[in-house]
Amino acid sequence: MENVLYKLETYLKKQISRKAFLKFALGGLTLFIANNRFLKLAFAKAEDSTGRPKNKVKGNYDLVTAEGPDPYKNTVQAVAALGGMEKFVKKGAVVVIKPNMGWDRTPDQAANTDPMVVAALVEMAYQAGAKKVTVFDVPCNDERRCQENSGIKKAAEEKGAKVTFVDHWNVVKAKFPYKSDMENWPILRDAVECDTFINVPVLKHHMLTGLTLSMKNLMGVCSGTRGLMHVGIDNKLVDITDFMNPDLTVIDATRHLTKNGPSGGNVKDVVTMNKVIASTDPTLADIHAAKLVDKDPMSVPYIKAAVARKFGIFDPASASIHALTSV
């Protein structure tokens, strides 16, 4: 013990030279600055973006519904009736398909988009000459489990798509020409900087908005604290739909989760509908889907806001709607 104390004493009494001190201080300072610089650059500020181009491709109809027992066939038929995937996907285009795979649930629990609908879209996009098709969603549960258990990863990768994890550092800052609560919100860059954006929501219950439809599904391209989007959700969702301007909206109404949404988990709450809605206009698609489940579209806050703002085709009477049925 005495020995140790003695050693400690001599160590403390030892004087360090000025040179050694300067060396030490300089080294520390360099390390500190380098570290700060590294962190700053590794979390670089996002660029501003005004969203995807606002021009829209018109289909043969404004909206097509396809009914039948096979969701894969429904999707193919609906998109074909709309004018075919070639209308929306140009040769060598980068295509993003944004399904709802936000929950660690199986397809029969109806909280996520049916994998076969996604698979059909991926295949059609490649047939139309797409260079690359990516599928992603910002999930609510763990990303790996969501991709695995929703069945979408397997189904989409079989058709050649890339199912990726989202990178929350790779975002753009949203800018709007009008006043918006979504100003400066971080949006995934991959979703914004693509040639064709296909929104593939699932028709299901949601406590706050009544129904989760195409506009609600676009929350899945937003990064940041998404919980805060729930405050004043109606106008925020219309803004983000305007910002993203999806080329094609395919609503998967194969199964309808009637209550305890959006996560569900109880197969008893699921009603089979066997329908797929394809449309070029998100507002029209949402209104039509709400009517399909006997819900007043005006009771869904974001549809109400879209109609009030005269956003998209807000009057279903003026739209051309086509229905297909197969056995």
Add this chain to the structure above:
Amino acid sequence: MKKLVLTRKASQMVFLGLFVYILWSTTYPLKGLFPSDAFFKIDPLTVMFTSLSERVFLPGFIISLLMLALTLVFGRFFCGWVCPLGTCLDLTAFGKKRKTVLREAAGERIRRIKYIVLGTIFLFAVLGVQCAWVFDPIVIAARFVSLNLIPWVTMGVERSMVFAIQRFDLYGPFYDLYRDLRSSFLGININMPENSGVIFASFALLLLASGRVPRLWCRTLCPLGALYSLPAKLSLLERRSEKCTRCGVCSKNCRMGAIKDTGAYNKAECVLCMDCVYDCRPGTSFNWHKAKRRDRAQAKDARGMSRKDFLLFFIIPLVAGFKNKDETAGMPDIGLIDAAVIRPPGAQNEKKFLNLCVRCGNCMKVCITGALHPVMFESGLEGLWSPRLVPELGYCEYNCNLCGQVCPTGAIPSLPLPEKKKQILGLAVVDKTICLPWVKGKDCIVCEEHCPTPDKAIKMEIDTSGIRRPIVDKTLCIGCGICQTKCPVRPQRAIRVIPTA
């Protein structure tokens, strides 16, 4: 004879690599080549003393007995050839010129301590308390690898790649490579566990100490080494020096301080590192022989633990103390704070849990949301480094039972999914003084939409202006904590999970 030393070093590297690989693959979806508790199954210290204290036969009991039987043949080969902590200590001491050589008497004195440690562990185990984890080398190494090394390496690689992509605008194939890596190599949880600094500091202390005196830890404290040295004393393999010139090189270089100045050696201390075979000057040779009749002098030298000590620590307690264990017994409550932490699913019997838990960190490593973290003293002194759910950082995934699958001692029971979903971890409580709908009259319901129970444990109460305000149904809440994780209110969340007794 350098071949033997090289073989030993290769073996050490292979087993260290294997150890890191197994812990690395302890992650979703658990598709490693080896079971994630492989190293804990062959560790007789945790397996046998946990079995003894809990009066159960843990799986792996037979394997650990096999390890002791192998020691009876070869000696302490585990310490020198396999032990990952031993390899780490050797690596730190590697190339160090200035090594302190302890005097023979001092070496004798410090080496007794580990038998006292082992005896204490045994005594507690007989009385029904498992404290083998405190000094278990496998557990100490596993904690460092799982909670420090792997997160740091992955985070370092990930951050550097992000930096390169953003700085040099590498959004082409390099970005694709980054994404491929994220779905495999970097796909493990990159989360910094709470208190990981303390775990690192204690591990670094071990390494630093053995930088001065080689393998100081193994000589002085390691109870696993003490356990192995009991059969090693009788091992069949033995070191013989035929033409010894008493040059003293081997005794100076022996990492365990097992060779005496006279050239004789302490068989219970030898870890078969083979250095003495290599060090020996030409003209003399050391050979390994099957042990023959032990002569007096050697028997005296080979002493690991005296007969008196052995009786005192092993036989008397076993005869006197072993009785049917009282279920209410367990680690005496010496902590200052009552257990106030949320335990992993299925581990709600606090005393039983702490008794079985060896603090290896497997559950924290595998936890898919990074929700489990080691505690320091939040659940008392006896709860040191046991896992705790921190809902601010992560939540218990409803469809996941990985922590039970990787627990080596069954402290977190391996439950089938339907069973696991019924486990109640705690209770969510809405803080009506900061909750957005309750205070500001704004719609939110983030907690309700994330609630994983099929019938929603968070119900909505609609007030006069049509705002939905969350209330918790106590009969349905399982306390998984996702509501607290996702709550957008900062800095403190408006819904919090409290542990339930």
